[in-house]
Amino acid sequence: MTTRYRSRNPGSQTALRQSNQQRIITSLVSGGPSTQAEISRNTGLSNATVSNIVKALAERGIVSTAPTTSSGRRALSVSLSGENGAVAVGIDFGRRHVRVLVAGLDYQVIASEAVELPLGHSASVALDAASRLLASVLESSGVSPSLVLGIGVGIPGPIDRRSETVIEGAILPEWVGITHAQIEARLNYPVYIDNDANLGALAEVTWGPHSGTDNLVFVKIGSGIGAGLIFNGLPFGGNIGVTGEIGHTPVHDHGLLCRCGNRGCLETVASTTVMIELLSRTSPTTVATTDIVRAALAGDHATLRIIEDAGLAVGRSVAAIVNLVNPAIVVIGGPLAGLGELLLDPVRRGLNVYAVPMLSETTELVMSSLGEQAEALGASALVLRQTGLLSPLPL
Incomplete structure (x- = not known):
């Protein structure tokens, strides 16, 4: 590394x-x-x-x-000290889950567990579940709570770093207004918070095969769509900490109304929420994200068409990023990562159509290899950076 x-x-x-x-x-x-x-x-x-x-x-x-x-x-x-010494904890909150990951200073994952959360859960419910899961994971892995350096927390939504508050635009609207201080008080450890896509990018340059890469973009396709940016070896947070909101980039001028108030945003054609809604119309039961992956790999034509349309739209938005900042690598992550080339191929074609040829030719487009642990890994890396055990984050 x-x-x-x-x-x-x-x-x-x-x-x-x-x-x-x-x-x-x-x-x-x-x-x-x-x-x-x-x-x-x-x-x-x-x-x-x-x-x-x-x-x-x-x-x-x-x-x-x-x-x-x-x-x-x-x-x-x-x-x-290894697995009997100090550890960093990463917690990833999703629309329907919370994952707790414990990592040692030797970059080894000591434990990682997730539990389901009810759709539309409140921050209080999710934090209570995370606290219980953390206590259980520490006990089962034999790690003393006193050895926890801190907890990194990933939230699927924008966070205003001036007030360290979750703001409008979050996939979890019930979390809007929740502050860093409230999360820290509930978990009872030093806490560092960030957007989940930002943490996915941090995970890629800390734990993934792209460690040491100076310029990388991580695009998470899930219930929402966001991009985490690594510039010159450091996470880029922009002016107030809200960057990479490509899910709210319009791709159709007269498209569907988006939750942000605009029409035709990328999320209205490429999020897993929209895919689930479309596929559930012809299914006797509600389709889950895992069903999308399974059906696509089995060659289901309707599923493949939806993935094709979504991939092309994502590629168009990725092209805008590539044209603007010229990253070395673009990593696609999120719950659809198991699709591999079925998703990467249309994204690549969209990138090639809309990006400057020289830039599309010299930008590596890959699928994340970190799977469902990516955001939690990034959250644990955030702890190590903020405590000085990795290169410090910009102020």
């Missing part, structure tokens, strides 16, 4: 310490248990700097130390 050390204020003492701390952790991730002298050689940091940071990390339970010998001399061996 390639880790990049960046900060908006690289000369500050805090930024320098975060960068040095991450260099030490990265050295331990890649090289395993090492003496302080070996860490100093691997990172280029002075022995005194390594000693001070190792002491601070040991006090937080992030690393463990033990006496050893090196070249016949007494030394101190340092190792990541």
